[in-house]
Amino acid sequence: MDWRPAVSEPDQLGESPFWHPIESRLYWVDIAGRALCRLHPASGRAERWAMPSEPGCIAPARTAGEPSGLVIALRDTLCRATAWGGPLVPIARLPIDPSTQRANDGKCDALGRFWVGTVHEPASGPRQPVAALYCVDGRQAGAPGVRQVLDGVATANGLGWSPDGRTLYWVDTPSHVIRAWRCDDSGNPVGAPRVLHTFAHKPEGWKPGDPGYGGRPDGAAVDAEGHYWCAMYEGGRVLRLSPEGRIVADIAVPALCPTMPCLAADGQDGATLFVTTARQGRPADELERLPHSGHLLAAGERQPVAGLPVNWYEEAQLPAGLA
Numbered sequence: 001m002d003w004r005p006a007v008s009e010p011d012q013l014g015e016s017p018f019w020h021p022i023e024s025r026l027y028w029v030d031i032a033g034r035a036l037c038r039l040h041p042a043s044g045r046a047e048r049w050a051m052p053s054e055p056g057c058i059a060p061a062r063t064a065g066e067p068s069g070l071v072i073a074l075r076d077t078l079c080r081a082t083a084w085g086g087p088l089v090p091i092a093r094l095p096i097d098p099s100t101q102r103a104n105d106g107k108c109d110a111l112g113r114f115w116v117g118t119v120h121e122p123a124s125g126p127r128q129p130v131a132a133l134y135c136v137d138g139r140q141a142g143a144p145g146v147r148q149v150l151d152g153v154a155t156a157n158g159l160g161w162s163p164d165g166r167t168l169y170w171v172d173t174p175s176h177v178i179r180a181w182r183c184d185d186s187g188n189p190v191g192a193p194r195v196l197h198t199f200a201h202k203p204e205g206w207k208p209g210d211p212g213y214g215g216r217p218d219g220a221a222v223d224a225e226g227h228y229w230c231a232m233y234e235g236g237r238v239l240r241l242s243p244e245g246r247i248v249a250d251i252a253v254p255a256l257c258p259t260m261p262c263l264a265a266d267g268q269d270g271a272t273l274f275v276t277t278a279r280q281g282r283p284a285d286e287l288e289r290l291p292h293s294g295h296l297l298a299a300g301e302r303q304p305v306a307g308l309p310v311n312w313y314e315e316a317q318l319p320a321g322l323a
Contacts, residue, residue, distance in 0.1 A: 001302035007046040011293030016057040056103030071313040072104035089321040109135035112314025117156020127154035138315035196245040211249030219260025231258035263307025271306040273299040
């Protein structure tokens with residue numbers, strides 16, 4: 001498949017892409033670069049908005065059913081902005097220690113709740129399974145509620161829902177396992193998850209560029225047919241898995257560290273496949289060999305199936321400071 005950088009400026013750690021159906025723009029974050037990014041593909045105009053700390057994930061927001069900007073998960077603080085480049089108003093805090101954890105992968109569900117996973121980032125030593133997944137609910141008047149839903153992970157990733165909302169997918173990236181939970185009528189995971197797919201761990205002594213390692217699951221998307229698309233970090237590929245966990249497509253990416261796919265339903269048949277990637281901390285020889293590392297990439301070949309439309313963060317009223 002042919003790929004091209006969709007913007008000229010690379011990110012340090014691109015993540016959380018979504019297609020905005022009203023604006024016809026692709027939004028994403030540069031976590032390590034502390035910026036929100038957006039692209040209007042029809043005009044080619046790309047914009048960056050500096051953030052005060054690392055943005056882990058973003059979603060479009062609606063107030064009383066009307067579009068009203070973005071919800072943004074910064075390091076340990078959830079913020080709202082009603083306009084690009086406008087004021088950031090804190091609306092909630094994650095119950096984490098920001099010296100060792102930060103917000104990472106997240107999305108909204110069909111009910112309008114913002115689900116935010118965290119990552120353990122110690123100053124030294126390996127990551128530990130102390131991170132979690134939180135559900136932020138702003139549908140009632142007053143401050144949003146923040147509830148821990150799942151825990152025991154080091155790097156929360158791969159969040160997504162089946163088209164009917166009855167299955168929640170989630171990944172702890174170091175485990176190399178994609179899991180799927182059954183959801184109840186309220187959209188909450190219940191019981192023990194099933195394993196959707198397990199990947200081989202990194203061989204001892206493996207180095208970037210060596211054969212023998214297919215990567216580990218990072219960010220994900222779900223398409224209109226219920227298939228799960230997963231970026232394989234250090235694997236240089238994006239996989240499409242069936243709802244039963246069978247790999248039905250294996251798409252090579254010209255960056256060793258893709259981080260999340262997005263199937264942009266941009267008004268034409270099928271979808272444009274965008275993939276965010278990383279260059280932060282990658283070896284110099286890898287960046288020389290794979291110069292597209294860190295770029296938002298766009299596939300030249302359209303995909304025959306579109307992604308699920310982005311879910312909006314729903315709030316009952318504008319937070320104080322924005323009203």
